Amino acid sequence: MITLIVLLASLILWLPQNCIHEGAHAIMARIFGWKTQKFWPFPGYTASDGQFRFAYVLWAPGNPTISTTKRALIYSAPVLVNTTLICSLLFIVIITYICEASGIVAAILMGWAINNFVDGANNCRLLLTVGEKFPTSSADLVRCFRELDWSIKRANAAAIVWLALISAAVTVLVTLVLRM
Secondary structure: OHHHHHHHHHHHOHHHHHHHHHHHHHHHHHHOOOEEEEEEOOOEEOOOOOOEEOOEEEEEOOOOOOOHHHHHHHHHHHHHHHHHHHHHHHHHHHHHHHOOOOHHHHHHHHHHHHHHHHHHHHHHHHHHOOOOOOOOOOOHHHHHHHHOOOOHHHHHHHHHHHHHHHHHHHHHHHHHHHHO
16 A cells, blocks of 8 residues: 555656756756746757757856856756755654654655655766766756766766665665555
């Protein structure tokens, strides 16, 4: 029963997760003085390049001389949000477990945490499947590390560390929920 709730929660929370992901880009761009031209949280083909995307946000530089570090922060904003949400959801599930509260709430939270994990892991996957140079991808982390002028080895190491830490958090979360 818990597994079914987790799967349903993941599906139902997919659209809000897209909004959070693209919203993180838009908010970070706004912080640095850029303007959001289009916010599209639904799957589809973009008019600019005709590529399929699960969601996207277009922004225009209000300040064209923005630093590469700020551009990298705009690209990596969703991964920072994913990490924060996974850790927050883990904390809430731990409290729920300690208080012996309903496993249904914890299962719903776990579904959302899994969405965040998949979102971040998908970016890491694109880094870990390449050779000596970055792929010609528009994935958030690929663009982030390109902006920072990191080597592919350094970017892969960062992705592996993030995956290891977040995988541990999600494993604890899943273990707790399944024990409820």
